[in-house]
Amino acid sequence: MTDTILRFEGVNKAFFGVPVLEEVTIDIERGSIVGLVGENGAGKSTLMNILGGVVPLDGGQMLLDGETYAPRDPRDADRAGIAFIHQELNLFTNLTIAENLFISDFPRRGPAPIMDRGRLRKRAKEALALVDLAVSPDVRVERLSPGERQLVEVAKALSVDARIIIFDEPTTSLTTRETERLFGIIDRLHQAGKTIIYISHILRDVMRIADAVAVLRDGQLVAAGPVSDFSINSMIAAMVGREIEQLYPDRTSQPGPEISLELRQLSKAGISHQIDLALHKGEVLGVFGLMGSGRSELARIIFGLDDFDEGEVLIDGQPVKKLSPTRNIRNGMAFVTENRREDGLMMEATVADNLSLAALPAHRRRFVNTVRSSAVASAVTDSVDALSIKVHDAFRSEVKGLSGGNQQKVVLGKWLMTKPSILIIDEPTRGVDVGAKFEIYETIDRIAAAGTAVLFISSELEELLGMCDRILVMGQGEVLGAFERAQFDEEAILRTAFREHVA
Amino acid sequence: MTSHRLTMPVLRNMPAILFVLAFALFSFLDPRFATFTNFSNIASTSSFVGLVAVGMTIVLLTGGIDLSVGATMYITGAVIGLLLQQGVPMLPAIGAGILAGTLWGCVNAFLVAWVGLVPFVATLVTLTMGRGLGLLITESRTFILPKEMSYAASSYLGIPLPVIVFAVVVVAAVVFLRWTAMGRQIYAMGNNVEAARKAGLNTRRLTASVYVISAFCAALAGVILVSQQGMITSGLGQGVEFDAIAAAVLGGTSLFGGVGSVFPGTVIGVLLVQMISTGMVYLQIDLYLQDMVAAVVIFFAVLIDALRMRLLTRLERRNIRVEKGSTEVETAPSSA
Numbered sequence: 001m002t003d004t005i006l007r008f009e010g011v012n013k014a015f016f017g018v019p020v021l022e023e024v025t026i027d028i029e030r031g032s033i034v035g036l037v038g039e040n041g042a043g044k045s046t047l048m049n050i051l052g053g054v055v056p057l058d059g060g061q062m063l064l065d066g067e068t069y070a071p072r073d074p075r076d077a078d079r080a081g082i083a084f085i086h087q088e089l090n091l092f093t094n095l096t097i098a099e100n101l102f103i104s105d106f107p108r109r110g111p112a113p114i115m116d117r118g119r120l121r122k123r124a125k126e127a128l129a130l131v132d133l134a135v136s137p138d139v140r141v142e143r144l145s146p147g148e149r150q151l152v153e154v155a156k157a158l159s160v161d162a163r164i165i166i167f168d169e170p171t172t173s174l175t176t177r178e179t180e181r182l183f184g185i186i187d188r189l190h191q192a193g194k195t196i197i198y199i200s201h202i203l204r205d206v207m208r209i210a211d212a213v214a215v216l217r218d219g220q221l222v223a224a225g226p227v228s229d230f231s232i233n234s235m236i237a238a239m240v241g242r243e244i245e246q247l248y249p250d251r252t253s254q255p256g257p258e259i260s261l262e263l264r265q266l267s268k269a270g271i272s273h274q275i276d277l278a279l280h281k282g283e284v285l286g287v288f289g290l291m292g293s294g295r296s297e298l299a300r301i302i303f304g305l306d307d308f309d310e311g312e313v314l315i316d317g318q319p320v321k322k323l324s325p326t327r328n329i330r331n332g333m334a335f336v337t338e339n340r341r342e343d344g345l346m347m348e349a350t351v352a353d354n355l356s357l358a359a360l361p362a363h364r365r366r367f368v369n370t371v372r373s374s375a376v377a378s379a380v381t382d383s384v385d386a387l388s389i390k391v392h393d394a395f396r397s398e399v400k401g402l403s404g405g406n407q408q409k410v411v412l413g414k415w416l417m418t419k420p421s422i423l424i425i426d427e428p429t430r431g432v433d434v435g436a437k438f439e440i441y442e443t444i445d446r447i448a449a450a451g452t453a454v455l456f457i458s459s460e461l462e463e464l465l466g467m468c469d470r471i472l473v474m475g476q477g478e479v480l481g482a483f484e485r486a487q488f489d490e491e492a493i494l495r496t497a498f499r500e501h502v503a
Numbered sequence: 504m505t506s507h508r509l510t511m512p513v514l515r516n517m518p519a520i521l522f523v524l525a526f527a528l529f530s531f532l533d534p535r536f537a538t539f540t541n542f543s544n545i546a547s548t549s550s551f552v553g554l555v556a557v558g559m560t561i562v563l564l565t566g567g568i569d570l571s572v573g574a575t576m577y578i579t580g581a582v583i584g585l586l587l588q589q590g591v592p593m594l595p596a597i598g599a600g601i602l603a604g605t606l607w608g609c610v611n612a613f614l615v616a617w618v619g620l621v622p623f624v625a626t627l628v629t630l631t632m633g634r635g636l637g638l639l640i641t642e643s644r645t646f647i648l649p650k651e652m653s654y655a656a657s658s659y660l661g662i663p664l665p666v667i668v669f670a671v672v673v674v675a676a677v678v679f680l681r682w683t684a685m686g687r688q689i690y691a692m693g694n695n696v697e698a699a700r701k702a703g704l705n706t707r708r709l710t711a712s713v714y715v716i717s718a719f720c721a722a723l724a725g726v727i728l729v730s731q732q733g734m735i736t737s738g739l740g741q742g743v744e745f746d747a748i749a750a751a752v753l754g755g756t757s758l759f760g761g762v763g764s765v766f767p768g769t770v771i772g773v774l775l776v777q778m779i780s781t782g783m784v785y786l787q788i789d790l791y792l793q794d795m796v797a798a799v800v801i802f803f804a805v806l807i808d809a810l811r812m813r814l815l816t817r818l819e820r821r822n823i824r825v826e827k828g829s830t831e832v833e834t835a836p837s838s839a
Contacts (some may be wrong), residue, residue: 054701075703090698092691094761099687104703106684113683 405436558720566760574633576740608718693760
């Protein structure tokens with residue numbers, strides 16, 4: 001006999017007439033860890049937002065301990081003992097950890113609305129101890145690393161004494177070690193009898209920690225059951241609705257002999273140390289490293305966003321004295337940043353406006369400099385087709401309404417429209433579902449075959465092994481090693497990356 | 504690295520340093536400047552702008568703006584003038600004036616928090632409409648106030664009344680912002696509205712409150728200014744929004760929300776602006792030049808502030824490797 005703590009019953013939800021959830025019915029057993037998986041846009045986040053009181057449902061109902069549960073706002077969810085750790089961190093960087101933890105429920109001193117800072121600090125310390133975070137509660141959140149911030153979020157969820165805890169993609173910005181720590185905490189919560197809903201694209205993790213799995217596809221529940229009924233392959237099959245034979249496309253080209261980008265002994269105090277790098281025409285060069293190894297920082301220096309102290313940079317064999325984004329773009333360089341929401345997209349603008357942004361200078365009339373809109377429009381249409389961006393109307397739909405995978409394709413498409421000769425991509429598949437990932441990989445292969453030199457930065461070693469001609473391993477701002485495709489060896493690469501940490 | 508140890512505190516406390524520098528400069532140029540009387544004068548004349556600036560700071564912390572403060576001051580003054588003319592005693596008249604001004608802030612609160620207008624537009628509307636309303640009810644008359652209304656000239660223990668009112672409001676604002684849940688939630692909302700909503704904060708109520716608070720401060724400022732001037736003219740409070748915003752920004756409050764403080768921030772900003780205009784009077788700078796000089800000073804102060812923020816973010820960026828020969832990990836001010 002099962003003991004159901006929460007039941008979604010025929011839940012429906014539509015945004016602007018487009019259904020995102022249709023007749024979803026799920027039973028969640030008390031004290032279990034349920035892995036909720038599905039492609040981006042499958043409706044996982046919407047379902048959880050309904051549970052968390054962020055958005056209302058259109059039809060159906062939720063039963064909590066057998067009773068109707070209809071939260072009007074996140075506070076109601078709090079009171080019902082439902083804690084939600086959102087995918088994008090919801091911390092206030094200008095406040096201290098302690099203030100963040102109790103922002104909606106400050107301890108008071110007596111009847112006056114004056115807060116009791118002593119008790120605040122004490123309770124914050126207790127909460128931080130639960131997640132093994134040894135930082136003073138008076139530290140401002142802006143000084144914490146992404147991993148530490150995630151742990152503060154977890155501490156915040158635990159501090160309200162929740163019965164059901166939702167984790168939405170909690171590991172995307174964590175290092176391997178921080179992920180292990182988080183799993184340890186989830187395990188402890190599980191043993192304490194909490195019910196956990198765990199959303200992730202990393203199916204390996206779901207297999208490892210979940211007791212049960214629910215798969216959503218296009219707003220419908222397509223599979224559910226104990227984790228033992230699933231394998232990673234069967235989960236993927238349920239998610240995409242077909243078997244995926246391979247996760248990576250075959251590479252169709254070889255790197256050319258010419259060097260597009262060369263760094264010689266590039267150094268920047270505190271950031272990079274004597275970096276040597278040669279990126280060939282048509283090559284996909286992977287840069288692997290743990291969080292904080294200096295990969296993204298190096299990319300920023302190359303693109304001219306940050307300066308460097310010593311060393312030389314050559315583009316197409318020509319030494320470049322000073323790097324600036326404007327000059328780099330003119331020289332055919334493009335940079336797909338790791339953080340699409342903040343750095344890569346204008347969320348409120350249309351898909352077309354985003355796509356055409358970087359290529360506008362190439363589409364202007366001579367002398368008068370006005371934009372040739374018909375040429376831009378056809379370029380946008382081509383781009384939407386080439387990348388199979390799923391959007392209702394590229395000229396009218398806002399980017400923020402797209403799923404993560406399609407947003408990422410827009411960022412990529414924006415830079416591809418400038419026909420770059422050097423493309424830097426930083427974590428291009430983070431938070432992107434399996435289907436969209438494959439399409440992004442195909443695009444990378446296609447442009448490499450057309451002669452573009454690609455610098456592929458990632459913390460997912462598997463995708464680098466699948467896509468790259470060569471992999472550089474970074475750590476502590478240095479290049480620790482390089483591997484040719486023929487000698488790719490997951491273990492050796494990981495050992496190289498961890499070198500500094502083991503010592 | 505060692506030079507950073509010095510630059511950091513200097514950059515952080517730039518408003519205070521500017522304040523001391525300006526004070527030293529004026530005192531050096533004219534010995535009459537550095538007297539208690541003069542300083543008490545500066546504090547007294549700046550308290551009405553200061554009151555407005557305190558309310559403005561709280562609005563700016565949410566990422567909003569309140570352009571209507573001058574109109575609020577005028578409505579307050581107009582109501583007081585009309586009531587006094589009808590023979591209503593002084594205290595009830597003042598109370599009614601403050602109430603009227605605060606109610607005008609409720610219009611802002613309604614427009615921004617419930618109708619969802621952009622604060623800039625909403626308060627621009629209430630600025631124009633408020634002054635129009637004041638003109639309508641007073642038929643643009645000027646009221647000469649009876650002698651009993653010059654209470655602002657009185658002082659207790661040698662401290663002018665306006666300064667006392669200003670100080671009390673500053674203390675209340677500091678306690679409110681630092682020690683109450685609502686105060687901290689205002690900072691939180693200014694940092695990230697979406698996250699505030701998800702954390703279950705009542706963002707609508709918070710937004711509404713700051714406009715009411717701002718209007719209350721402006722109404723108090725109106726009462727002080729009316730008493731100092733001894734009459735109520737249709738130009739009452741005109742342009743005060745510029746001074747108040749300038750003072751808040753000079754004191755380090757960000758126009759984007761989430762960053763800033765009433766004390767020392769805005770208080771220093773207000774005193775700095777007032778000190779410069781008083782200083783120019785002492786130095787007998789051409790009256791027609793004074794506005795331009797004040798604008799240039801504010802421009803440079805804000806420019807320095809922008810540069811300072813840029814430098815601060817660069818200095819505070821985390822290093823990912825420790826260079827040989829350096830024992831310092833990141834920037835640790837505590838080890839200094």
